[in-house]
Amino acid sequence: MLGVWGTQRAELGGDGTAATINHSLTLLQRLQELLQNGNSSDSVLRVRTAASDEAKVFHTHQLLLSLQSEVFEGLLRNQSVVTLHEPPETAALFEKFIRYLYCGGVSILLHQAIPMHQLASKYRVWGLQRGVADYMKSHLASESSQGHVVGWYHYAVRVGDAALQESCLQFLAWNLSAVLGSAEWASVSVELLLLLLERSDLVLQSELELYTAVESWLSRRQPEEAVAERVLRAIRYPMIAPSQLFRLQAQSAVLARHHGAVRDLLFQAFQFHAASPLHFAKYFDVNCSMFLPRNYLAPSWGSQWVINNPARDDRSTSFQTQLGPSSHDAGKRLTWNALFSPRWLPVSLRPVYSDSVSGAVQAARIEDGRPRLVVTPAMSSPDFAGVSFQKTVLVGVRQQGRVLVKHAYSFHQSSDEAADFLAHADLQKRTSEYLIDNSLHLHIIVKPVYHSLIKAKK
Secondary structure: OHHHHHHHHHHHHHOOOOOOOOOHHHHHHHHHHHHHHOOOOOEEEEEEOOOOOOOEEEEEOHHHHHHHOHHHHHHOOOOOEEEEEOOHHHHOOHHHHHHHHHHOOOOOOHHHHHHHHHHHHHOOOHHHHHHHHHHHHHOOOOOOOOOOHHHHHHHHHHHOOHHHHHHHHHHHHHOHHHHHOOHHHHHOOHHHHHHHHHOOOOEEOOHHHHHHHHHHHHHHHOOOHHHHHHHHOOOOHHHOOHHHHHHHHHHOHHHHHOHHHHHHHHHHHHHHHHOOHHHHHHHOOOOOHHHOOOEEOOHHHEEEEEEEOOOOOOEEEEEEEEOOOOHHHOOOEEEEEEEEEEEEOOHHHOOOEOOOOOOEOOOOOHHHOEEEEEEEEOOOOHHHOOEEEEEEEEEEEEEOOEEEEEEEEEEOOOOOEOOOOOOOOOOOOOOOOOOEOOEEEEEEEEEEEEOOOOOOOO
């Protein structure tokens, strides 16, 4: 062993004209031909499905299968012919699966992701399992006729893939409006629906849009009474205007059927709209999710901001929002100023000057700057008592031909800017994934957050 190592070192050190001769592609081609032709095969896999009497036969090589899969290593240890039973979905992909074991590569489509992941998990081909999971996480935005993210989430729950589960859940939350109008909304499970309804980071047009979708889901699924009540009580009724609440009470068959379960919430919502938030907070606990807005895209909650050629220079804009969702404050508007800087430099990186001839101790470089977004109120008002404002900035990107939310940055009144805003985005490149036709697409949302003040004796 020492002699071989010494020879290799001498060869590398004695001649500076070393080159790499790479015939790996030829080797892969030979391995693929080995599988296709069955040359020198020493094992046979027979794949059967319950729906067919015929079996797919694969003439394979024990060494290659055993190198990739400990399951195949055990199955082929004492026998050369193995019969495998697979459901139709995985049996249809078994040839691709075997080809991966020989060549280390495979191409799949959206509808093939779950069965391929099942094969990789069943036969413990861990590299393929991770590869398929990564494919699923990077193709959540891909367009399909029936939708696929909900199905992938349910599958991730079944197999215990927490990372894929969270990726699917985050995508659904930030792009919920697109899901509500799709075919896959009806396939949402009770557990997933309740998880989504608990979240305050849902991105959708309005709470009324969410109620309408929930009503459709309940009408189609007809769940147990207890489930329907939990779902309906997760709607944030104070975020719906009184005129719309009256219409729902008069026209919604679902609300009429379960009115007793949400009567107290509806009554509290009307009280919220009738009194000033300051007065309402004296008698009711407003530090709960019922009074916390979600990320609504309606104009009264914020504004879209499309910044053309964002790497060029600083930009600013102004927009107005409602003071709050309470009808008591109807007509009260707030003006907000937003400043975007593509190359802002933190204090630690700014040039430092001295009295010496050399001048600046360190020079500021453009590439050291990072994008910065600051959102501040243009006014102060006594109406701000008992309320703070959470600002949320949505960043839209084009994926698979669709504009979807890639990031959501939230910051409160105590901070005027989003920390780490687009910290990893290279806006200098026209090909940046954050640019759509060389424009940065933002949507700024301002959400009033109410606080309990003095508790009055009832």
